[in-house]
Each structure stands twice: as structure tokens, then as C-alpha cells.
Amino acid sequence: MKERFLKKSLEIIKNKDSSIDEEKLEEIAYGLEGLYLTFTKMLVILAVGFVLGIVKDILLLMIFYNIIRTTAFGMHAKKSIHCLIISSLFFIGGALLCKYVVIAPYVKISVAVVSLLLLIKYAPADTHKRPLINAKRRKIYKFLSVISGTVYLILIILFRDLSITNYICVGLLEAILMIHPLVYRMFQLPYSNYKNYVAT
Secondary structure, three states: OOOHHHHHHHHHHHHHHOOHHHHHHHHHHHHHHHHHHHHHHHHHHHHHHHHHHOOHHHHHHHHHHHHHHHHHHHOOOOHHHHHHHHHHHHHHHHHHHHHHHOOHHHHHHHHHHHHHHHHHHHEEOOOOOOOOOHHHHHHHHHHHHHHHHHHHHHHHOOOOOOOOHHHHHHHHHHHHHHOHHHHHHHOOOOOOOHHHHHOO
């Protein structure tokens, strides 16, 4: 199914613009594959969320997770099935945790403080397929990630007794796990991939 989607999409693109070279087509294929996997994964997770009555909780958690993920980046599983399993644990399990478990304010503040320190140390984390070679961009992404983490910490402190801070805290924690070198090592993935290239 995925191969058919990619093949058909690339054929349409080539027919519309024959000047696109093979390298550019590979980049487009990579992006399309990511979109396809994200869409199908979302359908499965939201379908389970619908059955469990936690669709809103999943979406809320995804928002807070992806705000950090957008600039801190992080690991991608080698296989799509692994990605689905991890994402399901994160978003379905995380949403259930946020909705039904009372998380003490001091725990949320502690998690946010540690997460902020880890963002300062490890963000952004790249992958071997998409190394962050440009040093200036890495600094910008780190700055934006730390700003987001700081805002999360402030929100958790200000609204410590509201359930919304559960989603902020868990979303932040999950995003941090994705950039930590120990998690990369667990999945046998290379870390700091930009070091294999000459910075520009």
C-alpha cells in the first residue's frame, strides 16, 4: 500500500515537472513516506482513542509533545511497526495517564525542571537520515527548544493544580525521551550524526 502510494505520487510529480533530478526525487519520496506513515499511524491511534473515549486527550497531548518535537527533533524508529508501538504507548498510554492519574504538582515541576536541563544539554537531536549539519541552525533550534521548555515550566508552576498541566508535563517528558542519547542507544541508533560531516 505504501509503495503503491509513493510510486503513484512520484509518477505524478515527474509528469508535472520533468526537470526534477533523482536526488530531489529521493528527498520528495522521503517526505511523502513520512507523511504517509504519520497519517496512517494517526488513524490507528485515534481509532483506539475513539473506542476508549480519549480522542480529545490524545490530541491535547500530541499538541504539547509536537511543540517541543518541532525544534528539539529526536529519534525515529527504524521500522514503521516500531514507530506505531512507541507512538501508541506515548499517546494512548500518556493520554490515559493524564486523564485518570493524579500527578502531584511537585512531581510535574520536578519533571519540567529536569526536562529543561536536558533540553539545554541535548536539544536538538538529529538522525542519520537527516543530520543537522548547519551549526547556526542547531543553535537556533536549541534556543527555540529551551524557550518552549521554559514556557512549559512557567505554565506548570502557575497552573499547578489544573489537569491541563498533566498534558504539558507528559508531552514534555515524552519529547525529552526522544532526544536522550540513552534512548538512541536502546534502539541502536547513531547519535550526534552531524559530527560525521563538516559543519557549514
